[in-house]
Amino acid sequence: MPTHRHDAEPLIIPRDAHNVSRREISANALKVLYKLHNAGYEAYLVGGAVRDLLVDGHPKDFDIACNATPEQVKHLFRNCRLIGRRFRLAHVVFGRDIIEVATFRGNEDDGSGDRHVGQDGRVVRDNIYGTVDDDAWRRDFTANALYYSIADFSIRDDVNGFEDIRNRVLRLIGDPVTRYREDPVRMLRAVRLAAKLGFTIEPDTAAPIPELAPLLADVSPARLYEETKKMFLAGHAVASFEGLERYDLLRWLFPGTAKALARNANGSLRRMLMQGLANTDVRVRNGDSVAPYFLFAVLMWPEFCLEFGRLAHGGMGVPDAQRRAADRVVVQQLSRVAIPRRDTLPMQEVWLMQERLRTRQRRRVSRLLTHPRFRAAYDFLQLRLSASEEHRADVDFWTQAQQLPADALDAMLANGNERAKRKDR
Structure with missing residues (x-):
């Protein structure tokens, strides 16, 4: 004190x-x-x-x-x-x-x-x-x-x-339990400010947070949306996320993400998420813009993967399972953080385009290259490399596809399709 x-x-x-x-x-x-x-x-x-x-x-x-x-x-x-x-x-x-x-x-x-x-x-x-x-x-x-x-x-x-x-100590004024009960968002502010300033949260200030974290369930989703943006779009997203995990706040802010990360035994989803947050921090430090929908696409991707896997394992076709998973993830998250449609719609587009980026059909490739969300989907695909090398061929293809003139791209696709046909014979 x-x-x-x-x-x-x-x-x-x-x-x-x-x-x-x-x-x-x-x-x-x-x-x-x-x-x-x-x-x-x-x-x-x-x-x-x-x-x-x-x-x-x-x-x-x-x-x-x-x-x-x-x-x-x-x-x-x-x-x-x-x-x-x-x-x-x-x-x-x-x-x-x-x-x-x-x-x-x-x-x-x-x-x-x-x-x-x-x-x-x-x-x-x-x-x-x-x-x-x-x-x-x-x-x-x-x-x-x-x-x-x-x-x-x-x-x-x-x-x-x-x-x-x-x-470099962050300390609450007064009794921490009383102050957190007055306004549960103070728990998020403690994590955010400690991350921003590089401060340590004083032990008495930190101790009640895990026990009182459920109070966040009663905070308005609109207010939590504003707090989330402050936490992840100000250049200290990695440290903020680690603080949320350390004090058991993540499951009250992004419950689906916390659940999916806990079930991902090899840690690949967490590696991707943390790389995405690190990239965001670099962009903020460099003065570059960060689209909130891309940030939320990164934060909620683990839950999307878990939900999609569950639906696909139950026998649902891939396109339907992906659309259903995207919708369910958004609906469930909105009960905690009121992410606006201007963010959720492009976020879902980025997710659903990941499967389409596996195509090599000339007409579809041309359409995808002109899609308004292509660049974000491509960046997201690159980010997935930090989770698994299985995406290397797709990243290499789309990197090359963006650089080639139209006639050269057509020739490359024609040669690739011909090789694929000969392989199938």
């Missing part, structure tokens, strides 16, 4: 004792901070931005906490809109750049606030305002509870977060 007590004096880290610089802070965030400060409000850069700057990262989002109410913030900024029901927030809009401004949150409701907690302990609505000290103790992890002051450029630390960041 943090060495600071709730009633202890905060640690103030002066400008010359930390590495956070205004040069690394968004110009629009600085505008909002200075305007709040000049209007007489207490205003801080807070949360992930401060954390990332301290670990020499490059924050994408710059959030602000202050003692102005959302309505007061809106009065101060013409380019402001108020959002949220559970947490009332102000968004100050600069074109595509949005600076989120939150009022310091408190714990004690004097009757003027708006807070509602469900019977299961989950916070449904929480709009009680307090002091910066109250706000710090309300945050999830100590690393996210540091406040950069625009008044004197110091960092305020109420929860020993500065030391935890130096020690």
Whole structure:
């Protein structure tokens, strides 16, 4: 637990004792901070931005906490809109750049606030305002509870977060069981942040996760979709997946995948999945785009293979078994993670095209080469090589087919078909 007590004096880290610089802070965030400060409000850069700057990262989002109410913030900024029901927030809009401004949150409701907690302990609505000290103790992890002051450029630390960041430790504020019950998604955030930052999850913070993992079953599938994208599309997919396995969270997020990997004795499906995640991380680091449908095709392929094998073993023909397997996998997964149709449909196309990539008939080859999903299906086929060398001939063929002029490709197919006929005689 943090060495600071709730009633202890905060640690103030002066400008010359930390590495956070205004040069690394968004110009629009600085505008909002200075305007709040000049209007007489207490205003801080807070949360992930401060954390990332301290670990020499490059924050994408710059959030602000202050003692102005959302309505007061809106009065101060013409380019402001108020959002949220559970947490009332102000968004100050600069074109595509949005600076989120939150009022310091408190714990004690004097009757003027708006807070509602469900019977299961989950916070449904929480709009009680307090002091910066109250706000710090309300945050999830100590690393996210540091406040950069625009008044004197110091960092305020109420929860020993500065030391935890130096020690690369991720620690929950308060009792871990209570905090996870308040919001089960914190378990996923712990894994994601540890993977992103290269931090170790502090033992007391990690210990309850496997036992409380079933709470994720009650989280909305739409919210889990957003968390999944953050986890796997930000350049640390491999470490995130390993964290999900380590803390027994995978079977509550992707139950079919967890089941299929457990049954795959030779580990080939896991090798392919991990290679796909590693490729995704490389693309993100290189600034290349990653299609979410391809990521989900990789994550759910083990379950598709298991379901297809079961149906085919039961006597169903290959095309029908593949289509049925693809549909079943999607339907079952949607009960956990609300993957939109814009991702599930092309994902299924990539799966079903794998069988078609075994063809050598000239007309079908030509059609496949012009198919809008061909490149993704070909990349997926290449990925399958990490699971089995049996796909080598198909990969070599389609690699060559893309490079040959049409007449040369026709000649190659004609020669190949002729050889096949002679072999059959």
